Amino acid sequence: MKLPLPITASVEEMKIDVGEIEGLLQGYPMDMPQWPESSVVLRDGRTLYLRAMRDDDIDVLLPFMEKVMKIDKDFYDIVGVRVYGEILAVRRKRLKDPFTILGLIDGEFVGFANGRAWSQDLAISLHTMAFSRRGRVGWAMYYAKTYYAMELLKAKEWWSTFESYNGWRMAGLAMAQPTKMWPEYQHELGGAKVYVVTQESWQRQIKNHLVSMMSTDLNFEVTDEVRKANEVMRVQETPEI
Numbered sequence: 001m002k003l004p005l006p007i008t009a010s011v012e013e014m015k016i017d018v019g020e021i022e023g024l025l026q027g028y029p030m031d032m033p034q035w036p037e038s039s040v041v042l043r044d045g046r047t048l049y050l051r052a053m054r055d056d057d058i059d060v061l062l063p064f065m066e067k068v069m070k071i072d073k074d075f076y077d078i079v080g081v082r083v084y085g086e087i088l089a090v091r092r093k094r095l096k097d098p099f100t101i102l103g104l105i106d107g108e109f110v111g112f113a114n115g116r117a118w119s120q121d122l123a124i125s126l127h128t129m130a131f132s133r134r135g136r137v138g139w140a141m142y143y144a145k146t147y148y149a150m151e152l153l154k155a156k157e158w159w160s161t162f163e164s165y166n167g168w169r170m171a172g173l174a175m176a177q178p179t180k181m182w183p184e185y186q187h188e189l190g191g192a193k194v195y196v197v198t199q200e201s202w203q204r205q206i207k208n209h210l211v212s213m214m215s216t217d218l219n220f221e222v223t224d225e226v227r228k229a230n231e232v233m234r235v236q237e238t239p240e241i
């Protein structure tokens, strides 16, 4: 917008450092704890290693997600394209206070889970994906990020939504999550219903979810053997969906 000046200005054109624009666009970050490396034994006996996404993972993950977003089965396409955007948004700093957890089995990338902090009190679940099926990789990944939101961030509420039948069953149904009123409350992923975990429901019931549903728990004492097996991450040439 350009309007006539209501006063004489000594300088009629100003040069702007785009770094200053960046400061306005990004806002300021919260103090985000790092997801600690951990592992979980899946129901088929395989050990899933969980660690925080690093900057150097992004160049590996983006081309893989490009393939995933073309799979028009079980909603891998819509979730894949959104996850591609979220991974890129971490690099481009266009996601407020994100947290991203990767799941590896013997070095192979098989699980993804991310979310972000809306505020000190509210954390938003974004996406969960499994690239090795029938092992309940997705359940462990979703549980891990919920654990992060409730135990490490200590959010009062954790808002999820579900874009697929398997996603809803994995966390909406299996964690017995109630919904907020809709359309009054809408999740940022497409305006769908908000499913909610509160500190109370987490502490009283859901915290033991993995143990009760999968007879397993997160192990934060990762063995050297598991760490070594997952030192170098690789992705499948063709996603096994």
Ligand SMILES: CC(C)(COP(=O)(O)OP(=O)(O)OC[C@H]1O[C@@H](n2cnc3c(N)ncnc32)[C@H](O)[C@@H]1OP(=O)(O)O)[C@@H](O)C(=O)NCCC(=O)NCCS
Residues within 6 Å of the ligand: 074, 075, 076, 079, 127, 128, 129, 130, 131, 132, 133, 134, 135, 136, 137, 138, 139, 161, 162, 163, 164, 165, 166, 167, 168, 170
């Ligand atoms: C949602 C998701 C993370 C769930 O994780 P998961 O339970 O580890 O994933 P799977 O897809 O392997 O298994 C889910 C169910 O699909 C079915 N299934 C999967 N592969 C199958 C196959 N080859 N044949 C028959 N059934 C199959 C099973 O019923 C399985 O349930 P079970 O665990 O009781 O056997 C995963 O399905 C996924 O990544 N989906 C695409 C992305 C998505 O929808 N994300 C969630 C957004 S809300």
